Amino acid sequence: MKKGRLEAFSDGVFAIIITIMVLEIKVPHGNRLDDLFPLLPIFLSYILSFIYLGIYWNNHHHLLHTIKEVSGDILWANLHLLFWLSLVPFVTGWMGENHFEKIPVALYGVILVLCAIAYTILQGRITKSLGPKSTLVKSLGKDWKGKGSILIYLIGIFSVNINARISLSLYLLVAIIWLVPDKRIEKSLKMEESE
Amino acid sequence: MKKGRLEAFSDGVFAIIITIMVLEIKVPHGNRLDDLFPLLPIFLSYILSFIYLGIYWNNHHHLLHTIKEVSGDILWANLHLLFWLSLVPFVTGWMGENHFEKIPVALYGVILVLCAIAYTILQGRITKSLGPKSTLVKSLGKDWKGKGSILIYLIGIFSVNINARISLSLYLLVAIIWLVPDKRIEKSLKMEESE
C-alpha cells in the first residue's frame, strides 16, 4: 500500500510535468500558418522532452514494480529524481525559445545528466534494498546502459562548442537507446515468477 | 497492477489537459458583462474540446477495461495518444482567439485526426494482444465508427475553404456520434461475462 502512494504521487508529478511543457507553446496572435513557424523549435523541443519523460515514466514503472516496501531512502531518492525532472520544462522552453543555441542546448544536457544520475541513485537504493542476490541486480549487471547514457550526455554537452546539432543528435541517440523497454528488468521479473 | 498505473497516469494527463484549457479563458480587466463577450469564442471552443476530451477519456476507459497486462507496445501507443491530446489546449486556444477563422479551424481538425489515428493505433495494439477471437475484436467489427470519424474530420478540414462553420459542424457531428457510449465494447464486456 505504501508503494501505491509513492507511485500515485510520482505519476501525478510525471503527468503534470509533461502537460506543463505544453504551456510553453504560447498561442500566437496571428491566424495564418506562418504565425506558427516561430513555434517550430519549441514544438520540436517539446517532442524530445515528451519522449524523455515517457521513457523515465516507463522505466520508473518497471523499477518500482520490483519492490514491495518503500523505505525513507527510496522515498527521498525518488523525490530527488522528480526534482531534476521538474526542471525539464524550464530547459525545454529555454532551448526552444532560443532556437537550439549553444548554451541552452548544453544546459538541457546538464539537466538530462542530473536526471540520469538521480535515476541511478534511485536504482542503487532499490537494488540495495533487494539484496545482492536479487534477479534485478543480476539482470542489471554492470549497468552499461545507464553509465553509457551519462557518458553520451557529457560528450553531447561539450559538443555544443563544435555544433549544437551534434549535441541534439547525441541526446536523441540516448532516447532511442532507451525507447526499447528495459528488457533486463522484464527478464528479471519473469525469472522471479518462474522461480 | 501494471494496468492500474497506466490508467492512473493517463487519468492524470486527461485531468490536467482538460483543466489547462480553462487557463486560456483569461480574466478580463473590465467588470461589465460586455467585457465577457470577447471571450465567447474561446468559451465555445473550450466546450467543444471539453466534450472531445470527455469522449476520449470515456472510450479510453472502456478500451483499457478489456486488457489485463500492459506490454511496452501498448504503453507507447498510449503515450502517443496522450501526446496528440496534449496539443488540444493549444489548438483550442488558437481557434478561440481567432474567432473560428479558416486556418485555426483547419489545424484544430488536423489535431483531431491525429488523435483519432493515435486512438486507432492504441486500439489495434490492444486487439492484437487480445487475439483475433476476442469479443472486443468481434464487437468492433470493421470499426466503421472510427474510420468514419477520420473521414468526416478530413472533409471538415478541407471545408474551411468553403466555410469554417461547415468544418465546425462536422467536428460537432463526430462528437455527437461518439457521445453515445461505445455499445460495442460494453456488449463485448457483457458477452465475456456471460461466457
Next chain:
Amino acid sequence: MKKGRLEAFSDGVFAIIITIMVLEIKVPHGNRLDDLFPLLPIFLSYILSFIYLGIYWNNHHHLLHTIKEVSGDILWANLHLLFWLSLVPFVTGWMGENHFEKIPVALYGVILVLCAIAYTILQGRITKSLGPKSTLVKSLGKDWKGKGSILIYLIGIFSVNINARISLSLYLLVAIIWLVPDKRIEKSLKMEESE
C-alpha cells in the same frame, strides 16, 4: 474498478481546479506588506472558492461511495459537474480582480447555481440507478438542502442590485450549511451496513 477510475479522474480534476486558483494570486513586484494589500480581495475570493470546492469534493466522495457500477449516464453527469466546477477559477479571479463588484459577484453566483444543478442531476442519476427503495433515496428525502441552496444562490444573484455584500453573505451561508457533512448520506450508509 470502473468506479475507482471515475473517482481518480474526478479527484485529479478537483485537485487541479483548487490549485489553479492560486495562480490567480500573482506575485507582486514590490517587497513591502503594502504591495500585498491589492491582493486581499483575490485572496478572500480564493478562500471562498477553496471552501466550495472542498465541499463539492467531500459530497462527491459521499455520493459515489454508495454506488458500485458506473453507467454511461453517471459518467457524463459527472463530467457535466466537472465542467461547471472548472469555471470556478475563472469567476473567482474575475470577482477578486474587480473587488467584489456587482456583475462579477452575480456571475460567480450563476456558476454556483450551475454547479448545484449539475450536482443535483448527478445525484438524480445515481439515486435512479440505486432504485426508489435504496437507503440513499430515503435519507435524501425531498432534498430540501439541495433545493434550498439553489434558491439562496438565486436570491444572492438578484441581490447584487441592492448590495453585492448581501450576495456574498448568502453564498457564504450556503457554504456554511454544507460545511456540515451530509449526515443523510452517512446515516444511509450506516443503515445499509446494519441491514
Next chain:
Amino acid sequence: MKKGRLEAFSDGVFAIIITIMVLEIKVPHGNRLDDLFPLLPIFLSYILSFIYLGIYWNNHHHLLHTIKEVSGDILWANLHLLFWLSLVPFVTGWMGENHFEKIPVALYGVILVLCAIAYTILQGRITKSLGPKSTLVKSLGKDWKGKGSILIYLIGIFSVNINARISLSLYLLVAIIWLVPDKRIEKSLKMEESE
C-alpha cells in the same frame, strides 16, 4: 477505501503544488549563462520549498498510514492543511523575486508556521480518533519536534529585523530536522504489528 480517496486527492494537490512552483522560474529571453543568474534566488527558494513539500508529503503519508476510517473532522483538517500548503508557491515566488528581502522572508515563515499549525491540528484529529492508548499517541509523546519547529519558525520570522539570512538558516534548520523521517511513527507502526 474512503482513506484511499483522501490520499489520492492529497497526492494530486501535493504533486500540483510542487510542479506549479516551477512555473515561477520563467524562461529568460537571452541565451547566455548570464541571463540565468537573475533566476538564482528563485531557484534557491524553489529548492527550499520543494524540500518542505517533500517533507510534508512524506509525513502526511506516515500519518494517514495509521488510520483506517476518515471522519468529516479529518477530511476538513486535511483540506485546511492543503489550503496553507497551496500558498507556498506564492510566497516562494515572492521571496525569490525579491532576492530574500525582509518582508517576503518573514511572510514565507508565516506560511510555514500556518502549515505547521494545520499539520498539528490534523495530527490531533487523527490521534483523537485513534484513542489515547494508541501507539501513535504514545510514540508522539509531547510532540517536542512539532512544537519546536513552530518555535524556530517564530524566531526566524522576527529575525528578519536583524538579518534575513538568519531567518533562512532557521527555516533550513527545521527542514533538516524533519528530513530525518519521523521514527516515532515508524516505531509506532512496528509496535502495532508486533502486538
